[in-house]
């Protein structure tokens with residue numbers, strides 16, 4: 305625990321990766337400490353780059369720039385269009401050329417200031433520019449604070465699928481200001497909550513039970529509960545990433561629900577009709593059903609997971625999708641291109657029950673039948 309200023313308690317999470325170790329700070333009003341924090345980790349920092357999107361910049365860019373100014377750090381800011389469709393090779397190219405043109409150098413820190421899209425794209429740009437420049441993540445959505453800004457996955461989408469082009473590249477620092485979540489739409493906050501639930505399902509039944517009794521406060525904006533939940537998720541992720549940074553083993557558990565989710569997102573063209581977290585919610589439902597079908601997960605747990613996701617108004621059934629003008633084979637064909645696929649078909653992260661996940665191989669027919677049932681229910 306750390307106190308930046310009176311009455312402002314900030315939690316600290318250590319991501320232990322040897323010489324690439326870094327800290328995550330979680331709590332209210334952290335944004336205004338950015339300048340001071342950068343001075344703590346970079347010797348003689350004089351300037352930096354910010355990448356943000358139009359929505360975040362219009363709300364919070366002044367606060368970030370003021371904090372840097374107070375610490376005598378000059379910055380150049382680049383703004384990109386919001387939304388998953390910006391995670392494209394064409395947008396990446398624009399960002400790369402703009403940054404090179406700005407005269408950045410190898411030691412110029414790049415601040416990714418936004419949600420998952422900004423974090424993934426700016427993180428990828430940082431990892432390949434001049435063979436790698438320092439990256440700072442300042443995530444501004446619940447989804448990015450609990451998941452995408454932590455652990456070093458960066459990337460963009462391909463026309464063939466989600467996050468198929470990317471790198472592992474750890475940030476030097478993550479600053480998660482819980483105050484900025486207050487301006488998220490209800491829909492975006494709920495979508496981020498699906499990733500919070502994921503941590504309970506993978507890792508910790510007690511956390512899942514805690515969520516069942518605190519989801520209302522969390523989604524209602526209670527700062528203490530929000531800080532607690534984000535800190536829990538970051539700690540859980542930090543432990544997994546410390547053991548398996550490049551996803552050769554245990555880190556794959558963090559993909560619970562994501563193989564289904566990415567296939568749905570691909571089907572809907574990565575547009576806002578289906579947010580990533582909404583797709584994850586459906587993916588969690590399908591993973592629990594698949595786990596039950598092959599005799600891993602007790603039926604009561606499947607029912608409990610559905611009940612909880614329904615209670616927070618996340619999508620749980622096919623009729624919650626924007627449309628279903630496609631069939632189960634189409635979804636399976638998207639899964640063939642999942643980056644975890646081996647020999648043309650992915651393994652699945654399944655649950656032995658709430659709080660215990662494992663990777664299993666499941667046949668095409670079993671998954672296809674499950675999807676058929678899902679679409680006809």
Ligand code: GLY
Pocket residue numbers: 451452454455457555558559
């Ligand atoms: N979002 C899953 C991971 O970072 O491994």
